[in-house]
Amino acid sequence: MIELHNSATPNGQKIAIMLEETALPYTLHTYDIFAGDQLTPEFGRINPNHKLPAIVDLDPDDGSGPLNVFESGAILQYLAEKSGKFLPDSGPLRSRAIQWLTWQGACLGPMGGQASHFLRYAPKGQDYAAERYTKELNRLLQVLEKRLSESEYLAGDTYTIADIAVWPGRAASFVMGVDLSMYPSTSRWFQTVAKRPALVSAMQRPELAAPAKYMGRNQKLSPDEWSNMFGEHMHAAVSR
Ligand SMILES: N[C@@H](CCC(=O)N[C@@H](CS)C(=O)NCC(=O)O)C(=O)O
Structure with missing residues (x-):
């Protein structure tokens, strides 16, 4: 049994998708990151970096205690190595x-x-930083588009954990106003992966749907x- 410690964000969705794809049994523990559950x-004993997701494998294959x-x-x-799926052994x-x-x-x-x-x-007035990271994000989306224009999936002709890692990011792109139709090969790949039954089951879990409070274009916390x-609470968590 795997415990999945999770928030309803793209990083957490990746792991739920992988667990559904591999059919490994798991329990889902949902954290509200705005409330500081992490x-x-x-x-901190599960993830010293206090970020989600994290897992606890209660039954590692070598018989040692929880990992x-x-x-x-x-x-x-x-999880790929545990299940023998979505990552070849070599090559x-x-x-x-x-x-x-x-x-x-x-x-x-x-x-x-x-x-x-x-x-x-x-706070408004951070134009240099906003512009720098938006440009870099767009550059990376072009790298993705180029790769997917020459390959069906990211690693080649087979779906792997690389696709599972990248796919959920479309939600983040959406809230930042990225128009996926500008990236036709990425859109083609995105639609193909979106039809996978395991991914559909994961994304239908209500705990994985990002609450509206995470999704605003102009967040007020x-x-x-x-x-x-x-701020202070986040820094205090690692200095205790
Ligand atoms: N590199 C990390 C990123 C983890 C991360 O930033 N998680 C976010 C949610 S998507 C989080 O826990 N945020 C809460 C916080 O920063 O306090 C990973 O891939 O697992």
Whole structure:
């Protein structure tokens, strides 16, 4: 059994999709990140970085005790190896899947996150930062488009954890006003992946639907919510 500690955001959706795809049994524990549920010492023992998602594998294959895994890319790789699905054991397809998985975690995710912060949350007047991260996000979307114009899926002709990592980001792109129709190959790939029955079941879970309060184009947080997400409460969680 896997415990999935999750928030209704693209990073959390990746892991729920993977668990549905692999049919590994799991329980879902939903956190409200604006309320600061991720900042508790208990959750810090699962993920020292206090971010979601994280999993606890209560029954690792080697018979050792429960294993905590954090960082969505590392979780996807762990679940692929546990289930033997969506990541070949060796060879070029495995290498390309890990390259695109790493690209999502190191480039698309963080740059999209910064673009989202400066466009949607930061006090107005941060034009330099908003412009820098929006341009970088658009550059990365062009990289994605080029890859998908030459390949059916990210790693090649087979669906892998790289596709699972990138697919949920369309919600973030949507709230930032990215028009996916400007990226025809990405749209083609997005529609193909969207029809997968396991993905449909994951995305139909009400706990995975991002609440309206996460989705605004011009976010207004209360002082406590701001502190939990970006301020004193968030920093205090790692200095206790
Ligand atoms: N690189 C991390 C990113 C995790 C992340 O930023 N998670 C967000 C939700 S999508 C979060 O927990 N935010 C709460 C906070 O920053 O306090 C991953 O891929 O798992």
